[in-house]
Amino acid sequence: MYDSLGDLVARAEREGISLGELGFRIEAEQGPRTRDEVVASLQRALDVMRGAIERGHKGDLRSVSGLVGGDAAKLRSPKGPLKNTVFTDVLAGALAVQEVNAAMGVIVAAPTAGGAGVLPGVLLGIGGRENLPDDELVRGLACAGLVGAVVAIRASLSGAEGGCQAETGAAAGMAAAAGVEILGGTPAQAAHAVALTMQGTLGLICDPLGGLVEVPCVYRNATGGAMALAGIEMALAGVEFPIPVDEVIDTMGEIGRNMDVRFRETAGGGLAQTPTGKKLAKDRLVQLKSRRS
Amino acid sequence: MVSLLDIIGPVMVGPSSSHTAGACRIGLFARGLLGAQPEKAKVELHGSFARTGVGHGTDRAIAGGLLGFQPDDERLRESLAHAEKAGLKIEFSNVKLRGDHHPNTTRITVEGKGDSAVLVGSSLGAGRILITSLNGFPVEITGGYPTVVFVAHDEPGVVARVAHLFAQEKDNIATMRVARRGRGGDAIHIYELDEAPSRAAVEAIRAMPAARMVRAIDRVA
Numbered sequence: 145m146y147d148s149l150g151d152l153v154a155r156a157e158r159e160g161i162s163l164g165e166l167g168f169r170i171e172a173e174q175g176p177r178t179r180d181e182v183v184a185s186l187q188r189a190l191d192v193m194r195g196a197i198e199r200g201h202k203g204d205l206r207s208v209s210g211l212v213g214g215d216a217a218k219l220r221s222p223k224g225p226l227k228n229t230v231f232t233d234v235l236a237g238a239l240a241v242q243e244v245n246a247a248m249g250v251i252v253a254a255p256t257a258g259g260a261g262v263l264p265g266v267l268l269g270i271g272g273r274e275n276l277p278d279d280e281l282v283r284g285l286a287c288a289g290l291v292g293a294v295v296a297i298r299a300s301l302s303g304a305e306g307g308c309q310a311e312t313g314a315a316a317g318m319a320a321a322a323g324v325e326i327l328g329g330t331p332a333q334a335a336h337a338v339a340l341t342m343q344g345t346l347g348l349i350c351d352p353l354g355g356l357v358e359v360p361c362v363y364r365n366a367t368g369g370a371m372a373l374a375g376i377e378m379a380l381a382g383v384e385f386p387i388p389v390d391e392v393i394d395t396m397g398e399i400g401r402n403m404d405v406r407f408r409e410t411a412g413g414g415l416a417q418t419p420t421g422k423k424l425a426k427d428r429l430v431q432l433k434s435r436r437s
Numbered sequence: 438m439v440s441l442l443d444i445i446g447p448v449m450v451g452p453s454s455s456h457t458a459g460a461c462r463i464g465l466f467a468r469g470l471l472g473a474q475p476e477k478a479k480v481e482l483h484g485s486f487a488r489t490g491v492g493h494g495t496d497r498a499i500a501g502g503l504l505g506f507q508p509d510d511e512r513l514r515e516s517l518a519h520a521e522k523a524g525l526k527i528e529f530s531n532v533k534l535r536g537d538h539h540p541n542t543t544r545i546t547v548e549g550k551g552d553s554a555v556l557v558g559s560s561l562g563a564g565r566i567l568i569t570s571l572n573g574f575p576v577e578i579t580g581g582y583p584t585v586v587f588v589a590h591d592e593p594g595v596v597a598r599v600a601h602l603f604a605q606e607k608d609n610i611a612t613m614r615v616a617r618r619g620r621g622g623d624a625i626h627i628y629e630l631d632e633a634p635s636r637a638a639v640e641a642i643r644a645m646p647a648a649r650m651v652r653a654i655d656r657v658a
Contacts, residue, residue, distance in 0.1 A: 189445050248497070251448075251451050253447055
C-alpha cells in the first residue's frame with residue numbers, strides 16, 4: 145500500500161483528496177482499524193505531543209545522564225533575526241519534546257523516540273501560528289505517517305541501520321509533508337517538500353555520546369525542524385526538486401546500507417569519538433553506574 | 438503490513454523505543470509468564486542493553502514491566518522505588534549470553550508465589566520485541582497477540598485437544614507453534630490468539646492430564 149510516495153500522490157490527485165485524507169482511506173481499507181479509530185489514535189498522539197512541548201518549555205528537566213535539559217526554555221525568549229516567528233517556535237518545540245524524552249517523560253515515537261521532536265515542533269509550531277483546529281493537525285499527522293510508512297518500506301527508520309538521516313532526516317521529511325498538508329498545499333507539493341527536505345539530510349550520521357539519546361540528538365531534532373521548514377517554504381512557493389521523491393528516499397536507504405558501522409548508533413565515531421564527547425560520556429556513565437549499585 | 442499508527446506511535450516514556458519501551462514490554466511478558474506479581478527477579482543485560490542500558494533507563498523500564506506498568510506509564514521513571522515498595526527485589530547484572538543474540542537482549546528470571554520462570558527476550562527496535570526462550574525452550578513470540586503458553590507431556594493428541602477446547606469457546610488461534618527439547622519429554626505450545634482467551638478454555642487446558650503449566654499472557658505490544 146505504502147511502497148511508493150509517487151504512486152500515492154497520483155492516487156490522491158485522481159481521487160481529489162490530500163495525502164492525509166488518503167492515509168485515512170488506506171488505513172480503513174486495509175484494516176483492522178476503522179477510520180474513526182485511526183483518527184482517535186492520532187488525536188491522542190497529538191495531545192501527547194502538545195503535552196510534551198508544554199512540559200519541556202518549563203525548563204526544569206534534566207536528562208537521565210544530566211547532559212541535556214533546559215535549552216527549550218531558552219528559545220522561549222529568542223534574540224536572533226527570526227525571533228518570535230514560527231521558526232523559533234519550531235526550534236523550541238522540537239527541543240522541548242526531545243528534552244522530555246531524554247528525561248524519561250512521555251512522548252510519541254514519530255517515527256522513533258530519537259527523532260520524536262521534529263514532527264510536533266513543526267506541526268504545532270505552524271498550527272499555533274496559524275490557529276489551525278485539531279482535526280486539520282490530525283490530518284497532518286496522517287500525512288506524516290503515510291510518508292514515514294513509505295520511508296520504512298523503501299529505506300529505514302532506524303539509526304542503527306541507516307544513521308540519523310533515517311531518524312531525524314525521515315522525521316523532517318514527514319514533518320515537511322505534514323506542514324504542506326495543513327497549509328493547504330497539493331499532494332505533489334507535499335512530495336516535493338519531502339524531497340527538498342530529505343536531500344538536505346542525506347548522509348547524516350548517528351553519533352550519540354555514550355550511545356545515549358541525548359547529544360547531539362536533542363539539537364539535531366531542532367535542526368531537523370529547520371530543514372523541514374526550508375522544504376515547506378520552497379515547495380509552497382512552487383519549487384520542484386528535480387529527482388523524484390521515491391528516488392531520494394531510496395538514496396537515503398542506499399547511503400545507510402553503505403554507512404560505516406561506527407556511524408550507526410554505536411558511538412564508535414563522529415561527535416561521540418571527539419575528545420570532549422568521549423570525556424563527557426565516560427564521566428556521565430560512571431556516575432550513572434554508581435547510582436544504581 | 439505497515440500502518441500509519443506504527444509510524445506515529447507508540448506513545449511511550451523516553452528516551453529510546455528499543456532500550457526503554459521494548460525493555461518494558463519484555464518485563465511485562467516476564468510478569469505474565471510467572472502469572473503473578475514477582476517477589477524476586479534476576480535481570481541479566483546483554484550487549485547494548487548492558488553498555489548503554491542505565492543511561493536509557495533500561496533497568497527502570499524492565500522493573501516497571503515486572504510491576505505491570507505499560508511503556509507509556511510515567512511511573513517507569515521511578516519504578517525502582519516502586520519495586521522496593523511492592524516488595525520486589527531485583528538484581529541487575531551485565532552478562533555476555535552464550536550463542537547468537539540480538540544486541541538488545543536480556544535474560545529475566547522471576548520468582549513469586551512459590552513458582553519461577555525464566556525467559557530471554559530481545560528488543561528489535563521501534564518498541565518491537567521477540568521472546569526467544571521460555572523456561573529453556575526455544576520460542577519466537579512477539580507479544581503482539583494475547584498468548585497462551587502451555588507446557589505439557591509430549592504425547593499424541595495434545596494439540597488436537599487444545600485446539601478443540603479453544604474452538605469450543607470460539608477463541609480463534611492466529612498462530613501456533615510446538616517445540617520440545619527431546620522426544621517423550623515435555624513440549625511447549627505457544628498459541629497466539631486474536632482476542633484474550635476465555636477463562637473456561639484456559640481452565641480446561643489446565644485440567645488436561647498431560648498439562649504441566651499453562652499461562653494466558655496479555656498482549657504487551
